[in-house]
Amino acid sequence: MAESVPRLLPAQQATLDVIRMPASQRPVYPQRFAADLRDRASDTLAPMVGAARALDSRGLWVSKRDLAGVFGCEARYLADSDAPFEWSVPAARGTVLHKAVELTAHRRFTPADAVDAAVERLIDDDANLGGFLAAATEGERADLVANCVALLTRFDETFPPMLRSWRPAAEIRARAQLCGGAFVLNGKYDLALGSPAPLDVPDGNQRAGKVIIDLKTGSRSPTDPEDLRFYALVETLSIGVPPLGVGSFYVAEGRIEHEAVTADVLDSALRRTIDGIGRLIALRQGIQRPRRVPGPPCRWCPISAGCEPGQAWLSDPDD
Incomplete structure (x- = not known):
């Protein structure tokens, strides 16, 4: 039996028109x-x-x-590249959302249920991120889930349902x-x-x-x-x-x-x-000196404190 195409919201239709x-x-x-x-x-x-x-x-x-x-x-x-990677709520947000989108592509979930299921899957299947999620405080996990539910709700309203x-x-x-x-x-x-x-x-x-x-x-x-x-x-x-x-x-x-x-x-x-x-x-x-290119990433660069071009960019009120 052919799949029925659901009626789409304007933003969903606009996305479909672009990719189809x-x-x-x-x-x-x-x-x-x-x-x-x-x-x-x-x-x-x-x-x-x-x-x-x-x-x-x-x-x-x-x-x-x-x-x-x-x-x-x-x-x-x-x-x-030299700094060891550490998971945080903002860093985990994208991965949890991607897993939730994957689950909704194959089964109908509410956004809240999809995010909860995504977190549970990642704890079980991903030793690295799963360890961070399992050890997260109640507040960190609530913040992560709330952010991802909001993003997935927005995704559902603007991206066409995937057949x-x-x-x-x-x-x-x-x-x-x-x-x-x-x-x-x-x-x-x-x-x-x-x-x-x-x-x-x-x-x-x-x-x-x-x-x-x-x-x-x-x-x-x-x-x-x-x-x-x-x-x-x-x-x-x-x-x-x-x-x-x-x-x-x-x-x-x-x-x-x-x-x-x-x-x-x-x-x-x-x-x-x-x-x-x-x-x-x-x-x-190491045969060439690394270039320093100041810009918005200087705000969270780990070496900005000792970087002359970065400090100049950060101290410029126009930037």
């Missing part, structure tokens, strides 16, 4: 498209293999955070190895809808069909579009077919910023990734 595209209009890629992209990446990265292996014999792992770090304030990136035929999936880990594993592009998508499809033709062309979405519980970042293009690149290299589109859904705004994935988008993502890998290697080898 009729199958007949979805781009088709030749069978070797991803293989050619991989070959280009491997050929360009080949001179860096020795340096990557010297830094880590298991391969140099590269994430969207690494790329954002080397294209932003490198000093802050290194400081954040099973959309094949919704949350918290998807994806990796692409290059140069025999010397480089590992690593990503985790908050939400994915749809799937690619092979065409019934002799040349083996593939039709794009998946939309990758990042759920944003905080404010916008200038790197959000580039983060998603990196995900599109990882997806293409890992499964062999580009996604149909990528988007950041800003939960508080109830709005999605979407971009259709094209060959040009993937080419841009590949060039940025290769450039970023070169910068990352040079930074970790």
Whole structure:
């Protein structure tokens, strides 16, 4: 039996209109498209293999955070990388919300029930975050749950209900190895809808069909579009077919910023990734002094107290 499409609120319809595209209009890629992209990446990265292996014999792992770090304030990136990560209520909020969204994609829950179930699942299944949640005070846990219930309620009112035929999936880990594993592009998508499809033709062309979405519980970042293009690149290299589109859904705004994935988008993502890998290697080898780029992140940077450009930015009343 076909699924009935529920009547949608205006914000839900607006989101659906952005991410939906009729199958007949979805781009088709030749069978070797991803293989050619991989070959280009491997050929360009080949001179860096020795340096990557010297830094880590298991391969140099590269994430969207690494790329954002080397294209932003490198000093802050290194400081954040050296500092041990500690869970907090704000840090846990996104993960709990993502788990709650995953649960609601497969079963109808009220927001409060979904968040409670998400917290219980994470305590049982995630030794790291689960330990923090289990040890949290009553006040911390109440604050976390209240925040996530509010965000999930907002999500439910502005994002269209996910039908099973959309094949919704949350918290998807994806990796692409290059140069025999010397480089590992690593990503985790908050939400994915749809799937690619092979065409019934002799040349083996593939039709794009998946939309990758990042759920944003905080404010916008200038790197959000580039983060998603990196995900599109990882997806293409890992499964062999580009996604149909990528988007950041800003939960508080109830709005999605979407971009259709094209060959040009993937080419841009590949060039940025290769450039970023070169910068990352040079930074970790210590052959270049890390750049200091002042801006809003100075407010929570762990080294801002001893950073001249950061202190100048923080003391400027216009900023």
